[in-house]
Amino acid sequence: MSFISRLLRKNISPARIAGFILSNFIGLAIVLGGLIFYLDARSIWDSEDSFIRSDYLVINKKVTSEHTLKGASSFSEEEFNEILNQPWVRKAAPFTAAAYRVRASLNQGGRGMSTAMFFESIPDEYVDVPKSQWSWREGSDEVPLIISKDYLTLYNFGFASAAGLPQMSEGLMSGIPLSITISDEEGNNAIRLNGRVAGYSNRLNTILVPQNFMDWSNRILKENANPSDNSNSSNNSNPSDISNPSPSPARIIIDVNSPGDVAINDFLSAHNYEVAGDKTAAAASFLLKLVVGIVLAIGGVITVLSLFILMLSVSLLMEKNRDKLHSLLMLGYPLGSVGAPYCRIVISASVGAGLLALVASALLRHAYLEPLRGLGAGTGSFWPVIILDIILTAHIILFNILAVRKKVKASWRISR
Amino acid sequence: MITTISIEHALPRVFVSEKIPASDVWQTSLTLKRAERYLIEAASGGGKSSLCAYIFGARTDYEGRILFNQTDVAGFSIEKWQEIRRRHIAYLPQELSLFPELTAWENIQLKNRLTSHVPDSRIEEWMEMIGIAARRDYPCGRMSIGQQQRVAIIRSICQPFDFILLDEPVSHLDEENNRIAARMISEEANRQGAAIVSTSVGNPLLLADPIRLSL
Numbered sequence: 001m002s003f004i005s006r007l008l009r010k011n012i013s014p015a016r017i018a019g020f021i022l023s024n025f026i027g028l029a030i031v032l033g034g035l036i037f038y039l040d041a042r043s044i045w046d047s048e049d050s051f052i053r054s055d056y057l058v059i060n061k062k063v064t065s066e067h068t069l070k071g072a073s074s075f076s077e078e079e080f081n082e083i084l085n086q087p088w089v090r091k092a093a094p095f096t097a098a099a100y101r102v103r104a105s106l107n108q109g110g111r112g113m114s115t116a117m118f119f120e121s122i123p124d125e126y127v128d129v130p131k132s133q134w135s136w137r138e139g140s141d142e143v144p145l146i147i148s149k150d151y152l153t154l155y156n157f158g159f160a161s162a163a164g165l166p167q168m169s170e171g172l173m174s175g176i177p178l179s180i181t182i183s184d185e186e187g188n189n190a191i192r193l194n195g196r197v198a199g200y201s202n203r204l205n206t207i208l209v210p211q212n213f214m215d216w217s218n219r220i221l222k223e224n225a226n227p228s229d230n231s232n233s234s235n236n237s238n239p240s241d242i243s244n245p246s247p248s249p250a251r252i253i254i255d256v257n258s259p260g261d262v263a264i265n266d267f268l269s270a271h272n273y274e275v276a277g278d279k280t281a282a283a284a285s286f287l288l289k290l291v292v293g294i295v296l297a298i299g300g301v302i303t304v305l306s307l308f309i310l311m312l313s314v315s316l317l318m319e320k321n322r323d324k325l326h327s328l329l330m331l332g333y334p335l336g337s338v339g340a341p342y343c344r345i346v347i348s349a350s351v352g353a354g355l356l357a358l359v360a361s362a363l364l365r366h367a368y369l370e371p372l373r374g375l376g377a378g379t380g381s382f383w384p385v386i387i388l389d390i391i392l393t394a395h396i397i398l399f400n401i402l403a404v405r406k407k408v409k410a411s412w413r414i415s416r
Numbered sequence: 417m418i419t420t421i422s423i424e425h426a427l428p429r430v431f432v433s434e435k436i437p438a439s440d441v442w443q444t445s446l447t448l449k450r451a452e453r454y455l456i457e458a459a460s461g462g463g464k465s466s467l468c469a470y471i472f473g474a475r476t477d478y479e480g481r482i483l484f485n486q487t488d489v490a491g492f493s494i495e496k497w498q499e500i501r502r503r504h505i506a507y508l509p510q511e512l513s514l515f516p517e518l519t520a521w522e523n524i525q526l527k528n529r530l531t532s533h534v535p536d537s538r539i540e541e542w543m544e545m546i547g548i549a550a551r552r553d554y555p556c557g558r559m560s561i562g563q564q565q566r567v568a569i570i571r572s573i574c575q576p577f578d579f580i581l582l583d584e585p586v587s588h589l590d591e592e593n594n595r596i597a598a599r600m601i602s603e604e605a606n607r608q609g610a611a612i613v614s615t616s617v618g619n620p621l622l623l624a625d626p627i628r629l630s631l
Contacts, residue, residue: 003526007515327513330474331527332501332575335494412494413474 016313024306028357030299038292039380058276074248094249121214136213144198146208325411346400354393418578426480440629458631464615506577516557528574562588582614
């Protein structure tokens with residue numbers, strides 16, 4: 001050890017340094033543990049349904065026997081406007097239903113099946129799929145589809161086993177061309193198209209097509225069916241307009257501020273509305289974010305406090321050694337080399353605490369990963385945690401080195 | 417290289433409101449030149465230590481100006497001062513500023529390792545000459561003031577310098593050791609072509625024909 005280190009390390013309080021390492025370790029471990037848990041856990045709710053963001057809700061009216069008799073469980077213009085005016089609504093749009101018949105057939109090595117279907121659409125801005133995957137141009141005969149995962153389940157475990165057809169995975173299904181025929185109510189003016197499954201959704205119990213395809217197909221089949229009705233319909237082509245010529249919407253997609261808001265539930269149950277799909281996902285995802293947010297904030301506060309503990313202990317140590325610092329500077333030692341022993345303390349204590357916190361978060365993850373996998377979580381990358389650890393530790397070191405420099409400068413001239 | 421140190425109408429601020437006796441240094445123009453020998457004499461409290469601290473950049477509580485080669489030192493950065501302290505001005509403060517927990521050898525090496533100015537053998541010769549070789553590995557805190565003064569004298573010449581400021585360097589030495597110290601310092605100053613500025617309150621460093629200044 002150099003003379004300078006021997007001189008300047010005198011008065012070091014191991015207890016204070018240990019206090020810093022412990023508090024910094026606890027703070028960082030909470031922050032890093034919270035982050036890695038969030039990254040791993042969010043996939044339970046997020047990963048399988050990347051088409052619709054978790055703060056979108058799809059609502060419909062509860063179907064009652066009254067509806068069966070009178071028909072129309074759809075939303076009126078007033079009801080839609082009332083929803084739009086709720087404080088928790090960012091924006092909302094109605095589902096557009098196809099006003100025509102749809103038949104889809106699947107051909108699998110000579111054995112095929114055919115079924116009647118339906119289409120719905122929502123404005124493209126609500127669909128979280130890259131533009132290239134979710135677009136249709138007039139004249140193109142390939143239509144992308146997002147279908148409910150439940151339908152694939154129904155096919156695989158219900159229909160396929162009963163009909164002796166092979167079961168199909170999501171990937172395989174997406175690769176098989178789907179022949180689609182759309183025709184007007186009477187079954188005339190048929191148009192043949194190819195369907196391509198762009199994705200499966202847990203949260204949308206429907207078969208979704210791009211909005212512009214829906215507008216086009218609704219118009220063209222209506223025109224063909226009632227050539228005289230032309231002028232009327234073409235004026236009303238705004239997809240999110242409630243006065244769309246297609247029947248009043250039975251479902252509405254809403255972008256909400258915070259999915260866990262109780263006001264949403266109160267409103268929906270007061271109006272006898274239902275949330276479609278997995279209702280708990282949005283609330284659980286919101287709760288996860290909230291809890292992780294609180295945990296990160298607590299860890300952050302402890303980390304900042306530990307930064308001050310280190311600053312104070314180094315500052316106190318330098319204050320005790322102030323005369324020595326001054327004498328060394330009088331001998332001509334550069335500021336940097338006089339501050340170096342303190343910088344080394346700061347760096348080794350911070351890096352030590354940072355490494356311990358990293359190990360702790362890795363152990364925490366090891367402990368929860370098995371049960372979490374059982375809930376369907378994927379494994380996120382550990383890199384964000386390492387990067388955050390490096391950033392936080394670097395900041396603690398930086399602030400302390402700046403404080404050391406300031407203190408050395410203050411000892412340079414002992415003013416009288 | 418610093419060839420001149422000019423002190424222009426300088427006065428410690430504590431003296432500003434007082435009437436001070438005529439001085440060769442305060443409230444006048446004085447230029448110290450490289451290669452000369454100066455002996456600054458004054459009664460206790462005349463501001464000798466203050467003058468050394470002003471020239472060395474350790475204190476700034478004075479009126480007037482101090483110039484190195486015609487440049488006012490008031491504008492020097494900390495980094496510039498540190499370089500001056502390593503290469504151009506050596507300083508032996510009255511309070512010695514030795515580290516009591518380090519040995520005589522370590523105290524001297526603290527400076528010499530910074531400047532890499534003289535070989536270890538030279539330092540050992542000096543310690544032998546001035547009679548502290550036996551105390552080489554003694555912590556300075558356990559030495560007498562006279563011994564500490566001798567350690568500090570050796571430490572002060574372990575660097576390149578244009579001027580060496582010695583604040584009452586031999587106040588606790590007998591005449592014999594005073595002569596040895598004066599010879600050692602003069603030899604090193606001659607070798608470097610440097611000036612010696614020594615202060616005294618009655619036991620001056622025994623330099624040959626110094627320019628005497630009174631504060």
